[in-house]
Amino acid sequence: MLTKTKKDVLSLIKKHNIKFIKLWFADVLGFQKGISITRRELEKAMEEGMGFDGSSIEGFARIEESDMVAMPDPSTFQLIPWRSEKDGLSARMFCDIIKPNGRPFEGDPRYVLKKNLKKIKDMGFTYYIGPELEYFYFENPKNTIILDRGGYFDLTPLDVAQDLRRETVVMLEKMGVQVEYSHHEVATSQHEIDLRYCDALTMADNVMTYRMVVKEVARQHGKYATFMPKPIYGINGSGMHVHQSLFKGSKNAFFSKTDRAHLSDTAKYFIAGILKHVNEITAVTNQWVNSYKRLIPGYEAPVYICWAQMNRSALVRVPMYKPGKENSTRVEFRSPDPAANPYLAFSVMLAAGLEGMKKKYRLPKAAEDNIYKMTEEERKRIGIESLPEDLYEAIKLTEKSKLVKEALGDTVFEYFIRNKYMEWDEYKAQVSKYEIDKYLPIL
Numbered sequence: 001m002l003t004k005t006k007k008d009v010l011s012l013i014k015k016h017n018i019k020f021i022k023l024w025f026a027d028v029l030g031f032q033k034g035i036s037i038t039r040r041e042l043e044k045a046m047e048e049g050m051g052f053d054g055s056s057i058e059g060f061a062r063i064e065e066s067d068m069v070a071m072p073d074p075s076t077f078q079l080i081p082w083r084s085e086k087d088g089l090s091a092r093m094f095c096d097i098i099k100p101n102g103r104p105f106e107g108d109p110r111y112v113l114k115k116n117l118k119k120i121k122d123m124g125f126t127y128y129i130g131p132e133l134e135y136f137y138f139e140n141p142k143n144t145i146i147l148d149r150g151g152y153f154d155l156t157p158l159d160v161a162q163d164l165r166r167e168t169v170v171m172l173e174k175m176g177v178q179v180e181y182s183h184h185e186v187a188t189s190q191h192e193i194d195l196r197y198c199d200a201l202t203m204a205d206n207v208m209t210y211r212m213v214v215k216e217v218a219r220q221h222g223k224y225a226t227f228m229p230k231p232i233y234g235i236n237g238s239g240m241h242v243h244q245s246l247f248k249g250s251k252n253a254f255f256s257k258t259d260r261a262h263l264s265d266t267a268k269y270f271i272a273g274i275l276k277h278v279n280e281i282t283a284v285t286n287q288w289v290n291s292y293k294r295l296i297p298g299y300e301a302p303v304y305i306c307w308a309q310m311n312r313s314a315l316v317r318v319p320m321y322k323p324g325k326e327n328s329t330r331v332e333f334r335s336p337d338p339a340a341n342p343y344l345a346f347s348v349m350l351a352a353g354l355e356g357m358k359k360k361y362r363l364p365k366a367a368e369d370n371i372y373k374m375t376e377e378e379r380k381r382i383g384i385e386s387l388p389e390d391l392y393e394a395i396k397l398t399e400k401s402k403l404v405k406e407a408l409g410d411t412v413f414e415y416f417i418r419n420k421y422m423e424w425d426e427y428k429a430q431v432s433k434y435e436i437d438k439y440l441p442i443l
């Protein structure tokens with residue numbers, strides 16, 4: 001696919017008679033933000049950017065240094081398919097956030113990922129990502145009334161949920177986001193659409209687009225879609241299994257013809273890096289209080305720090321090699337959830353893997369048994385540790401991490417830690433329904 005230039009964008013605007021252009025970017029927590037401009041302002045915006053008040057965006061800037069500029073990236077130009085000609089056709093471009101002096105803004109999550117990708121590019125590699133994002137459909141955002149009672153891979157009769165998923169796939173493809181496949185997930189009213197792997201920056205933009213499209217299609221049908229990791233007690237939560245690989249040119253640097261598991265030394269170092277640093281990065285890949293309601297044994301969510309090939313109870317899984325499919329050799333990291341900020345999550349995953357490569361970490365033995373069925377003593381005996389049990393424990397580990405601080409940069413790191421402590425303090429002061437139901441009748 002050819003990269004679009006400024007000239008291409010202006011030509012497409014004229015060809016499709018587009019009236020509005022949305023300039024998209026993300027705040028530090030991964031919420032999508034945007035500025036809408038008319039076609040008249042576009043040429044100037046692509047030359048100079050569009051100024052805005054950064055102090056009003058979470059984690060961006062203090063009031064005394066609030067002037068920011070959103071600089072559109074023409075390569076990300078796409079028509080927005082849910083806007084009709086009657087309303088005035090719209091398009092979107094992702095933006096890089098810069099300071100008035102033209103330098104990159106250190107608090108821009110997209111810049112954070114670009115900075116980390118430059119490190120791996122300087123080593124001659126391209127970092128590819130292929131995520132599996134799960135989500136739920138509900139009647140509205142105020143309750144968890146489900147739309148279907150389907151299960152894993154169920155081909156249920158045509159219903160609202162199946163129609164929504166199909167329409168979402170069509171809309172994603174129209175926006176240039178390639179979909180591998182979609183299906184019903186394990187839990188009732190839970191669905192998954194898997195995106196075709198591509199370079200990490202494009203994929204982070206695609207994840208932001210994906211979440212927007214899933215929600216927009218549901219909204220148009222009077223329903224609600226959520227990427228909340230664990231919306232319903234007692235059933236599976238939603239994960240974002242992230243398939244990762246490194247390429248040198250057209251060759252997969254993770255593949256080895258001679259290794260028993262067909263993993264190169266590069267791949268082994270990369271996996272070892274994720275395993276060693278996973279507790280430090282978990283607050284970024286699982287950034288909400290609710291994220292840790294999903295990370296419990298028994299619901300297919302990985303909790304124990306180990307790797308395997310076929311074993312889906314492992315934190316890191318290496319899909320089985322098929323002859324002639326060398327380029328498919330990859331590492332599946334299973335603990336992240338779809339409510340993470342993709343720019344920051346991909347940054348810390350890469351940083352952990354890269355650290356393993358730099359320091360040539362030794363990969364521990366693969367876990368072949370079902371780890372969920374082991375006793376705590378058995379897990380301890382073979383050296384399998386657990387992920388943080390809640391957000392507070394995760395924040396404490398991240399706060400001490402040199403690796404995460406370097407990957408995110410001082411600006412994002414300091415804001416992120418401060419914000420997560422605020423979230424935890426607010427959460428721990430709440431009186432939950434569980435407490436009312438359990439204690440009010442007896443105390």
